[in-house]
Amino acid sequence: MNETTRRTFVAGATAAGIGALAGCADEETDPTDDDTAPTDDDADSADDETDSTDDETTDEETAATYEIWGADQGTNTIYIHQPTDDGGFEQVDEIDTGAEGGEVPHMVDYTSDYEYAAVACTAGARVLVYRTEDRELVANLETGAGSHFAGFSPDDEYIHVDVIGEEKIVRVDADLDNEEFEQVAEIDVRENETILDAGIESGAPICHQYAQDGRSLHTIGPSYYDGALVIVDHDDFSVDRAYSHDEIPTNCGTVSHPTEEKFYLTAGLPSDPDVDPDEDPVAAEGVGDFYVYDTADDEVTTVDSTGGVDAHGFWFTPDGEELWVLNRETNDGLILDPETDEVIDEIDAFGPEQSDDPADSDAPDIMWASPDGEYMFVTLRGPNPLSGDPHAATGINPGYAVFDIESRERVDVVQPDGDNADSDFHGIGVRPVGEFDGFTSPPY
Known part of the structure; x- marks a missing residue:
């Protein structure tokens, strides 16, 4: 699979200079959690040593291939890095989301x-929209408490926001040509007839992504016991169908297959050491499951274990041949073959600190692959996590791990503020600024 997709970005080889920092203010921690963060653009602003009269050489030597936007929700900072020629990662910019009320990006x-980025800020109760080339804030949208994930529709005409605190899916009209945004509709999961008829009596929208058939699939949570699934027709913004916890108890990640009519979801629950396993084995041992949903026939085709506890984020490799899945509490995961949905490999430890006791182990959260297919970037939570169950989400090394996709080896841990006890990385995004063929990000 090496075909050009909706998310394949073709840009000039050089990027514009580092621009204005933008952001949001600070507030209390956020009681919500569950899924999938930004980076910065800028081609290191052109090596001065390059001969400016040789345009071709300049383009080749100063071209930034992609940017990693890592969201430190503990310090309200988005760190932007670019790969370097020696295999490392250089910070080229940062965005203070707290300066504009965007606490907990x-x-x-x-x-x-990739010209605009939407950053959902849970404690800030808003979504911030940035122009990626110069990091300029172009919209500050008060979408509601616990605004957990904001995703652009496939045609970029809308932003749909999963708002935990208000139990709503909010629709924002996005006029990108004029950089104008307006909230135009919402789906209240406590009042929607289709959702109520499905037996979904608790929980709130957590995360979503878009299938290839004109619908978006939204997990319900944040608790596994609230886990359910709501499917929205994003053309007319109506609920097409819904599944209760008894049918599809998904409460975490969402991603569509790059080419086929199937969709992947995760269901996670941290273990509870205070519960007697004989009385409640699910609560005591926790849950790590993934589901495969056939969007053509509207049915679940696969339910299987992720091999660990508290299943959470996952991501496709750009060639579409692997789907990486992680478990937050046990700091491990699987690699699936999307053709068969069978396990082809395992990752023993995403973060460098691994222990049977979650208090002494790293806690991975969200993944995103480099567009050239070389690396998988995995965020690592901090010692004072602002979201998720502390038993599962408390980590040792806040930042993000860098995995070589081919060898499955961790080759680096990027920690812009690793000694800060408040540092807590959750979201991550990778923005191509060069030419790539492949599946760089959903919707495909």
Whole structure:
């Protein structure tokens, strides 16, 4: 699979200079959690040593291939890194989301051309929209308490926001040509007839992504016991169908297959050491499951274990041949073959600190692959996590791990503020600024 997709971005080889920092203020921690953060653009602003009269050489030597936007929700900072020629990662910019009220920047999503990024800020009760080239804030949208994930529709005409605190899916009209945004509709999961008829009596929208058939699939949570699934027709913004916890108890990650009519979801629950396993084995041992949903026939085709506890984020490799899945509490995961949905490999430890006791182990959360297919970037939570169950989400090394996709080896841990006890990385996004063929990010 090496075909050009909606998310394949073709840009000039050089990027513009580092621009204005933008952001949001600070507030209390956020009681919500569950899924999938930003990076910065800028081609290191052109090596001065390059001969400016040789345009071709300049383009080749100063071209930034992609940017990693890592969201430190503990310090209200988005760190932007670029790969270096020696295999490392250089910080080229940072965004203070707290300066504009965006406390706890939780997740990041891009437009199809990667020219804009939407950052959902849970404690800030808002979504911030940035122009990625110069990091300029173009919209500050008060979408509601616990705004957990904001995703652009496939045509970039709307932003749909999963708002935990208000139990709603909010629709924002996005006029990107004029950089104008307006909240135009909402789905209240406590009042929607289709959702109530399905028996979903608790929980709130957590995360979503878009299937290839014009619908978006939204997990319900944040608790596994609230886990359910709501499917929205995003053309007319109506609920197409819904499944209760008894049918599909998904409460975490969402991603569509790059080419086929199937969709992947995770269900996670931290273990509870205070519960007697004989009385409640599910609560005592926790849950780590993934589901495969056939969007053509509207049925679950696969339910299987992720091999660990508290299943959470996952991501496709750009060639579409692997789906990486992680478990937050046990700091491990699987690699699936999307053709068969069978396990082809395992990751023993995403973060460098691994222990049977979650208090002494790293806690991975969200993943995103480099567009050249070389690396998988995995965020690592901090010692004072602002979201998720502390038993599962408390980590040792806040930042993000860098995995070589081919060898499955961890080759680096990037920690912009690793000694800060408040540092707590959750979301991550990778923005191509060069030419790539492959599946760089959903919707495909």
